[in-house]
Amino acid sequence: MDRELAVALAAEAPVARPGFKEELRERVDAGFPRERRSWLPSRRKLLPALAVATCAVVAVSVVGLDRSDQHEDVPLSRGGAAEKAPNSTVAPSPTPPPADRSFAPGRERRIERSARLTLQAPGDRLEKVGQEIVNTTERYRGYVLSSSLGTGQDDAGGTYELRVPAGDLRDALRDLGRLGTVRSQSQNGQDVTAGYVSAADRLQAARAERRSLLRRLERAGDQTGAEALRRQLDLNARQVSGLRSQLRELRVRTDYAAVSVTLTSGEDNGGAAGAGGDGLGGALDDALGSLSDSVELLVRALGVAIPVGALALLAWLAARTVRRRRRDAIL
Amino acid sequence: MNEATIEPLAGLDTHTATESFGDLYERSFDRVYAYVQSMLHDRAAAEDVTAQAFERAYRKRRSYRPGRGSTEAWLFGIARNAALDELRRRKRRAHLATDPEDLDAQPLDDVAETALRRQTVRAALDTLDPRERELVALKYMAGLSNTEIAKVVGISESNTSTRLNRTITKLREACLDRI
Numbered sequence: 001m002d003r004e005l006a007v008a009l010a011a012e013a014p015v016a017r018p019g020f021k022e023e024l025r026e027r028v029d030a031g032f033p034r035e036r037r038s039w040l041p042s043r044r045k046l047l048p049a050l051a052v053a054t055c056a057v058v059a060v061s062v063v064g065l066d067r068s069d070q071h072e073d074v075p076l077s078r079g080g081a082a083e084k085a086p087n088s089t090v091a092p093s094p095t096p097p098p099a100d101r102s103f104a105p106g107r108e109r110r111i112e113r114s115a116r117l118t119l120q121a122p123g124d125r126l127e128k129v130g131q132e133i134v135n136t137t138e139r140y141r142g143y144v145l146s147s148s149l150g151t152g153q154d155d156a157g158g159t160y161e162l163r164v165p166a167g168d169l170r171d172a173l174r175d176l177g178r179l180g181t182v183r184s185q186s187q188n189g190q191d192v193t194a195g196y197v198s199a200a201d202r203l204q205a206a207r208a209e210r211r212s213l214l215r216r217l218e219r220a221g222d223q224t225g226a227e228a229l230r231r232q233l234d235l236n237a238r239q240v241s242g243l244r245s246q247l248r249e250l251r252v253r254t255d256y257a258a259v260s261v262t263l264t265s266g267e268d269n270g271g272a273a274g275a276g277g278d279g280l281g282g283a284l285d286d287a288l289g290s291l292s293d294s295v296e297l298l299v300r301a302l303g304v305a306i307p308v309g310a311l312a313l314l315a316w317l318a319a320r321t322v323r324r325r326r327r328d329a330i331l
Numbered sequence: 332m333n334e335a336t337i338e339p340l341a342g343l344d345t346h347t348a349t350e351s352f353g354d355l356y357e358r359s360f361d362r363v364y365a366y367v368q369s370m371l372h373d374r375a376a377a378e379d380v381t382a383q384a385f386e387r388a389y390r391k392r393r394s395y396r397p398g399r400g401s402t403e404a405w406l407f408g409i410a411r412n413a414a415l416d417e418l419r420r421r422k423r424r425a426h427l428a429t430d431p432e433d434l435d436a437q438p439l440d441d442v443a444e445t446a447l448r449r450q451t452v453r454a455a456l457d458t459l460d461p462r463e464r465e466l467v468a469l470k471y472m473a474g475l476s477n478t479e480i481a482k483v484v485g486i487s488e489s490n491t492s493t494r495l496n497r498t499i500t501k502l503r504e505a506c507l508d509r510i
Binding site: 002005006008009010011012013014015016017020021024025027028029031032324326327328330331 | 352356357360361362364365369381382385386389390412415416418419448452453456461465467468471472473485502506
């Protein structure tokens with residue numbers, strides 16, 4: 001019965017009209033010529049290309065943003081040769097101040113700068129290098145806020161808190177870097193112009209008020225009124241004093257850059273301290289640094305691209321499943 | 332002959348490694364058409380969809396991977412998608428509320444017994460739901476194996492066998508009821 005049924009079912013197979021097979025065969029032979037060809041690629045090709053392009057743009061943007069959050073590397077001169085410390089990071093010039101009505105264009109910008117430097121020098125030269133750090137600071141008319149130096153076996157090394165005129169920071173760091181092997185360096189800058197201008201304006205206003213109060217005191221008729229004005233003058237004096245200190249502090253913080261130098265004991269792998277970083281060792285350091293940067297960038301890009309790619313893959317799979325179900329739903 | 336036609340489609344056929352698309356066309360046209368028309372019940376639409384299926388297959392011929400199934404399974408998968416797309420379009424247009432009878436498909440000169448048997452089979456086929464009819468079309472009209480049907484429909488091979496058995500049983504009972 002099954003065989004008979006199978007034969008009967010096969011016999012039920014619809015047959016194409018005569019001629020259709022040949023007509024279609026001609027099209028097959030002609031390679032299914034397109035009637036018109038758009039200069040645009042097909043949607044099937046365009047969509048994945050767009051998706052990939054979007055992923056790439058997102059990845060590059062995110063990586064770019066991520067990197068822009070960091071401090072930019074700047075070359076650091078050592079021994080006359082421009083060299084980048086292994087972990088050298090330096091803040092870029094502070095970004096333009098945010099739009100603030102208290103900031104008048106043309107006014108001097110107030111940037112609070114700071115830098116960190118880790119120097120390595122052989123144990124027997126630590127003391128000398130420490131002295132050179134102080135000398136260098138003084139040569140730039142800076143001053144040493146605090147310092148500590150140990151030369152023993154266990155506590156070999158030191159720390160120096162320096163204040164260097166902000167305008168000389170770059171040169172001072174270059175000279176300090178020459179005293180040993182720079183293991184890391186970073187710089188930061190913060191624009192405090194808005195705060196400075198605000199404090200200056202408030203001080204100006206307080207002084208104007210003081211002049212007004214003094215004029216009113218001169219004209220005061222009775223003792224009670226004069227006493228009240230004196231109390232206001234006292235308050236005003238405290239306000240003026242506070243604002244002046246605030247301004248002075250801001251001025252010191254912006255006129256002088258805070259430099260923290262950490263001195264560590266160790267052999268100089270890149271050459272003798274002060275002898276410069278030229279030669280094979282320096283070149284190798286540079287090459288390793290570049291390679292490290294490249295790998296870091298690649299890892300960051302992958303960190304963005306992989307999740308985005310995974311999401312795109314999931315979306316594609318989901319879309320395919322939905323499409324298939326929608327097709328099958330017609331049956 | 333066009334170069335594209337004689338271009339060897341390596342792996343396109345399990346029998347010969349150098350089968351051209353033209354060979355595939357010759358080998359499968361009748362079965363693809365039969366399957367598509369059994370899905371659509373409309374000769375004109377079946378011609379359009381068959382042509383569309385072969386054109387799609389031709390354009391996607393380089394995407395065929397032998398490891399993912401036979402050329403038949405691949406081609407019928409494309410034909411199935413084209414037919415389902417046509418059914419969906421048709422549903423949206425609401426042109427065909429029910430499957431129309433294809434008068435051309437009924438030869439008038441059948442002898443009485445054959446005609447009666449075919450009438451019985453057709454009536455029994457009408458008792459099947461579209462999914463069951465599709466399985467029958469793929470198995471008995473297109474001549475695909477269960478493995479190929481599984482690939483085309485997107486279900487497992489064991490599920491295909493089960494469904495086919497159930498469908499044939501249903502069909503047999505429907506035939507017996509009408510004898």
